[in-house]
Amino acid sequence: MPVNHRPVRSLRVLLDPPDPALALRLGLQPDIEVVRDLTARPAVALVEEVATASAILADDPECRVLVMTGSAHPGLAEAVLAAGGAGLVLRDGPLEELADSIRRASMGETVIDPVLG
Numbered sequence: 243m244p245v246n247h248r249p250v251r252s253l254r255v256l257l258d259p260p261d262p263a264l265a266l267r268l269g270l271q272p273d274i275e276v277v278r279d280l281t282a283r284p285a286v287a288l289v290e291e292v293a294t295a296s297a298i299l300a301d302d303p304e305c306r307v308l309v310m311t312g313s314a315h316p317g318l319a320e321a322v323l324a325a326g327g328a329g330l331v332l333r334d335g336p337l338e339e340l341a342d343s344i345r346r347a348s349m350g351e352t353v354i355d356p357v358l359g
Contacts, residue, residue, distance in 0.1 A: 253348055256284040256305070258294055271341050280305070285348045286328070288340075292318075295327045306347040314358045329353030 252275040257265055265276040277284050280302050287298050287307045295307040306328040311318060319330045328347040331340060332355050343353045 253286065253344065254282055254284040255344055256280065256282070256287040256298075258287060258289045258298070264288075267337050268341065268344075271337075274341060274344065286344050288331075288344070290333070292321050292325050292327070295322065296325045299326045306350075308343060308347055308353060311358065319354050319359055323352065329355075330358050331355050332357060 252273050254275050254277045255268060256277055256279065257268075260278075268274050269276050280287075280298065283302070284305055287295075287305050288310055289295050289298065289307060290310055292309060295309055298305055298307050307326070308329050308331050309318075309322045309327050310331055310333040312333050322330045329343065329352050331343045331353060335355065335357075339355075343355070347353050
């Protein structure tokens with residue numbers, strides 16, 4: 243019989259838009275559980291659009307939202323923070339750094355990848 247090695251209180255993370263490959267990779271982290279939608283009450287949402295961050299926060303103000311991007315754009319970090327986002331992270335950066343950013347955001351930190359800030 244398989245044993246569930248997740249902690250009793252794993253960090254629920256929403257991916258919007260869904261990304262099965264990233265969900266699988268994040269799901270290998272012992273303390274992260276990828277959920278399908280906001281009804282699962284995620285602690286953190288990873289999104290690709292600032293407008294999506296605003297929409298998620300309108301539905302669930304307790305959720306911490308990180309915007310993922312592939313490169314730095316002038317004013318993007320400021321736009322994310324102005325929309326209520328918890329930070330800006332690299333979409334294709336190392337998984338451990340992304341997982342660390344998720345953990346930090348869930349603890350209330352503002353997370354801006356140094357490459358993007």
